[in-house]
Amino acid sequence: MVGTGYVGLVSGACFADFGHEVWCVDINAERIDQLERGEIPFYEPGLSALVSRNHASGRLHFTTDLAAGVAPADVVMIAVQTPPMENGEADLRFVMQVARDVGELLLPNQYKVVCTKSTVPVGTAREVKKILTEAAPEGAAYDVASNPEFLREGSSIEDFMRPDRVVIGTETPRAAELMQSLYRPVYLLHTPIVTTDLESSELIKYAANAYLAVKISYINEMSDLCEKLGAQVDVVARAMGLDGRIGPKFLHAGLGFGGSCLPKDTKAIVQMGEQVGVPMRLIRGAIEINDGRATGAIQKLEALLGSLEGKRIALLGLAFKPNTDDVREAPALRLVPMLRERGATVVACDPEATETFRQFFPDLEIASDPYAAAEGADGLLLVTEWNPYRELDLARLQDALNEAVFVDCRNVYSPKRMRELGFRYDSFGR
Numbered sequence: 307m308v309g310t311g312y313v314g315l316v317s318g319a320c321f322a323d324f325g326h327e328v329w330c331v332d333i334n335a336e337r338i339d340q341l342e343r344g345e346i347p348f349y350e351p352g353l354s355a356l357v358s359r360n361h362a363s364g365r366l367h368f369t370t371d372l373a374a375g376v377a378p379a380d381v382v383m384i385a386v387q388t389p390p391m392e393n394g395e396a397d398l399r400f401v402m403q404v405a406r407d408v409g410e411l412l413l414p415n416q417y418k419v420v421c422t423k424s425t426v427p428v429g430t431a432r433e434v435k436k437i438l439t440e441a442a443p444e445g446a447a448y449d450v451a452s453n454p455e456f457l458r459e460g461s462s463i464e465d466f467m468r469p470d471r472v473v474i475g476t477e478t479p480r481a482a483e484l485m486q487s488l489y490r491p492v493y494l495l496h497t498p499i500v501t502t503d504l505e506s507s508e509l510i511k512y513a514a515n516a517y518l519a520v521k522i523s524y525i526n527e528m529s530d531l532c533e534k535l536g537a538q539v540d541v542v543a544r545a546m547g548l549d550g551r552i553g554p555k556f557l558h559a560g561l562g563f564g565g566s567c568l569p570k571d572t573k574a575i576v577q578m579g580e581q582v583g584v585p586m587r588l589i590r591g592a593i594e595i596n597d598g599r600a601t602g603a604i605q606k607l608e609a610l611l612g613s614l615e616g617k618r619i620a621l622l623g624l625a626f627k628p629n630t631d632d633v634r635e636a637p638a639l640r641l642v643p644m645l646r647e648r649g650a651t652v653v654a655c656d657p658e659a660t661e662t663f664r665q666f667f668p669d670l671e672i673a674s675d676p677y678a679a680a681e682g683a684d685g686l687l688l689v690t691e692w693n694p695y696r697e698l699d700l701a702r703l704q705d706a707l708n709e710a711v712f713v714d715c716r717n718v719y720s721p722k723r724m725r726e727l728g729f730r731y732d733s734f735g736r
């Protein structure tokens with residue numbers, strides 16, 4: 307497993323737990339030292355125990371030496387980062403560099419599958435193959451494969467162990483069989499394994515993430531309509547979701563999608579479409595709707611509080627969603643500058659993400675918990691629906707607040723109850 311970022315480390319630890327022997331390789335020596343000591347570089351529930359257990363059992367190794375990892379491997383997975391460039395395209399330099407380095411290590415009579423695990427644009431596996439062909443010695447035995455992951459941050463181990471499906475793209479039956487054998491434990495759970503060509507496999511990942519994004523933006527635009535027409539978006543969503551063809555998931559209205567995947571993958575698929583003359587109108591619409599969500603939240607706050615000049619505003623939650631310390635493309639990253647531009651001071655809290663958030667706003671005032679954040683604040687925005695923020699002591703919160711203004715950006719609380727308690731309260735589409 308080349309790359310010990312989120313995808314590489316979770317996948318590596320889970321494959322080891324399946325009983326495979328896994329070498330996690332990274333050029334970052336500090337990261338490898340950390341992992342050797344049992345320290346996990348990011349917050350993910352259950353990962354620390356999983357890594358320790360498999361490291362102790364001798365199935366999970368960490369090294370900076372690519373050759374040491376590649377030599378004994380049947381499958382080499384490329385799980386390095388693919389950061390977005392200015393124009394939305396994925397930057398594949400790291401993937402291609404690894405491919406070149408791995409290619410030089412391939413040998414005749416030692417068949418290996420070289421597989422992309424990072425989310426990569428359609429055509430990348432074929433590009434990797436070209437590079438391997440250039441770099442590998444004469445007669446080296448290998449195939450390429452694509453094996454996208456569908457892990458959600460915060461529940462990635464469960465997603466890996468009990469996936470809805472596994473997708474494998476290959477060009478030869480031999481590669482397909484070897485790749486399938488990696489997933490034997492989930493096969494026993496009757497998990498569908500979709501084996502296909504390289505291009506379809508690569509596109510499936512983007513198509514799935516973009517669809518989830520469209521679904522979220524759909525319900526968010528519906529929530530705007532609900533507000534104008536006097537309907538309740540949560541009830542609309544529930545009734546829609548009871549239709550088996552629609553399904554209940556990802557119909558939660560609010561601040562929209564953030565994170566390292568949905569925003570990046572929607573932009574990348576639009577880019578891919580543009581390159582071949584397919585305009586991807588639906589996905590572009592989803593991005594546009596999503597971009598307006600933070601502004602919508604600020605407008606709600608202003609409607610309740612008037613001008614924000616000189617006001618103190620508390621944000622509950624900084625992570626892009628609960629159970630992660632990841633703040634990439636988090637709505638809070640947009641909200642803080644918007645509030646400051648309007649002359650407000652911001653205080654925030656989050657159970658896990660304050661350190662990661664501080665990298666973007668080193669001067670942000672951080673409170674230890676929601677009540678400390680609310681102390682003397684003129685208004686509060688519930689930004690990330692962490693469990694502890696779903697069961698707030700509302701009387702205590704009200705006491706702490708200077709003005710009982712509450713914008714519930716995740717539709718957690720009952721509007722009726724909040725108003726009965728004396729809050730000036732708003733949420734999305736209700």
Ligand code: UGA
Nearest residue numbers: 455456457458459522556557558562563564565567626627
């Ligand atoms: C997403 C996909 O769900 C995974 O299947 C995929 O493997 C992953 O991207 C990836 O490409 O690696 P993730 O980014 O961890 O996973 O987060 P999600 O749970 O999908 O949530 C994305 C965003 O949508 C969050 O900001 C969340 O708050 C928001 N969301 C989700 C809503 O606003 N409403 C909903 O109903 C659901």
